[in-house]
Amino acid sequence: MSSDDWLMLDFEISRLFDGAPVDEEQMFAGRLNEVTKMLRTVMERSRHVVLFGERGVGKTSLSNIFWRRYGKTLQSFVVARVQTGPQDDFSSLWIRALEELKSVATGSGKGDYVPIQTEFESLTPSQVRRELQKISPNALPVVIIDEYDKLGNRDAKILTANLIKELYDFSITTTVILVGVAENISELVEDHASTDRAIVQVPLNRMSEDELKEIIYQRVSQTPMKFTPDAILTIVILSRGLPFFTQVLSKHAALNAIEQRKLTVTNADVDAAMTRFINDTEVSFRDAYRAATRTNQKSNLQESLLACALAKCDDEGFFKATDVVEPYSAIMRDKKRIAHFEKHLRRFSSEDGGNVLVKRGGERQQTFRFADPMMQPYVIIRGIQTGMIDEMAKKLLLQKQQGELPI
Ligand SMILES: Nc1ncnc2c1ncn2[C@@H]1O[C@H](COP(=O)(O)OP(=O)(O)O)[C@@H](O)[C@H]1O
Ligand SMILES: [Mg+2]
Structure with a gap:
């Protein structure tokens, strides 16, 4: 390989193991049960999802990906994603959600399906429900509210819970997915007992060793490189079920091998990766x-x-x-x-x-x-x-x- 080839490989590894939330289906490992559970809920069109777990276990990635699994056959998804901020109240959050739904629908040529109004000064749960009611039954609308734990405003939490209950009672076809860091659902959802029937809980745990191995195989197989079984095992055990570390350690180890012009990543490269990790860690x-x-x-x-x-x-x-x-x-x-x-x-x-x-x-x-x-x-x-x-x-x-x- 020429030095240009090695440099290209370096870029490729850095891109593949970038540690950002996953947004391409073929880069997403494991989580079959959770994917199925979430898809089933969306297809049933009556209940909503609360996805919760520790920071860094892959909540954002799962919510990005689950609906793409069968994306080819299910063309009608209209997925809006909004991030919650500490300043948000109910109106600001749900105005953004409506705007996002409309803009995603328009962007994918399904504008006719989503004839909703988004010009509001403020909103109540019933107003949101009435807008969502206008959406065509041909569409599969999904609103993902990520980092919902950041919502500081208690009224906003209560109103969002009321909205979910109202969507359920009126059999609205839009699925709401609340995503956040929490140990259990009551930490995330206000008065969840009253919304119990309307909600499907999806707790997300740390990944298994096999799932972490899959992350490495999946990504490295897109390059001419290989990891020895030893190197993979070391990385997986050090990661403690957290996929971010699997990616960062794999990246540093592979880059170390590339520096030495090797296509096989060994335990020695993983050792070097630990040094790099400690040096440029946050x-x-x-x-x-x-x-x-x-x-x-x-x-x-x-x-x-x-x-x-x-x-x-x-x-x-x-x-x-x-x-x-x-x-x-x-x-x-x-x-x-x-x-x-x-x-x-x-x-x-x-x-x-x-x-x-x-x-x-x-x-x-x-x-x-x-x-x-x-x-x-x-x-x-x-x-x-x-x-x-x-x-x-x-x-x-x-x-x-x-x-x-x-x-
Ligand atoms: N199923 C997965 N397959 C591969 N990588 C994953 C998977 N889930 C998460 N990751 C990786 O783990 C890290 C954290 O994921 P993220 O979705 O941001 O977690 P959370 O939202 O729970 O904090 C990211 O680097 C992401 O690329
Ligand atoms: Mg996240």
Whole structure:
């Protein structure tokens, strides 16, 4: 290959693993059940969807893609997407949604299907319902309200819930999809008990290892490059179910291989990718890490935080203090008990520790998770980078399944 070819390959890898929300069907991995559930709801034309989960699990991507799965056969989708901002009230949000519906319909030659008015000073739920009622039954209108958790205005939340209920009661064919960061639906939807029948809940969890592998295969197969199975496994395990990290680590590893004029990406390239990642990572991670582990005393805050990041967790990212014992002992190379790091957990989930962890449940059933899920792979990669996990432990960690650290 000429140096121009290598440069082109470099660009191609950077484009393929760009870490932006997915908006092309062939770049979207896994999530079959969720895609089907959402499509079915839209096709039924009576109920609405609330899609929720941790930051970075792929909510925006799923809402971008699910309706394109059968896009060829279902030409009549008219999909409007709006982002919620902290300044929004009910009117500003829903005026934008109506404008977007109309403009998308017009842009795709379906303007006749969507003869709605968008010139409003302010809006009530019934007015929105009356406009949506005008849409032709030949169209499959969908309104996606992304980042709905950012909506600060409580009235706007109540009115949006009222709107959903009204759309349901009047059998309006437009499907509303509320998307947001939340642990459960009541965090996102005001008075959800009264809208219960009108809503299909789609919780989105972290991705499985197979789904993360699929992300790598799908993208790299569009280039002449290959990843060794080892390299793929390392990337997948480090990603902790978060597809963003799979993309960033794959990108850095592949770029490292390209620099050395190799078409096969190995574990050595993944090691180099970790260094690159730590070097050009967002300042926000670094600050949060420092805030959590800063101390005057000799305590092992960094080790504890790493152990938390490595602890076996459920697919929503929650772990218990007992799950931290194993990784903490492995890192400290000594048999440790909960008492050794209990106060660290308390610190991490308080103002003092920058609230890097959030706590759930009472004294007895307490569980923790990283407030920002993205912090978790960061902490692990940093731990490997600074030698907190020795070569041996790392090999074993990467060979074994997540969390089952040997001591
Ligand atoms: N199904 C998927 N296949 C491939 N990449 C994905 C998938 N879902 C998410 N991603 C990637 O994960 C990252 C976060 O996705 P995004 O949709 O923005 O998450 P959220 O909206 O939940 O914060 C992005 O880099 C995106 O490219
Ligand atoms: Mg999003």
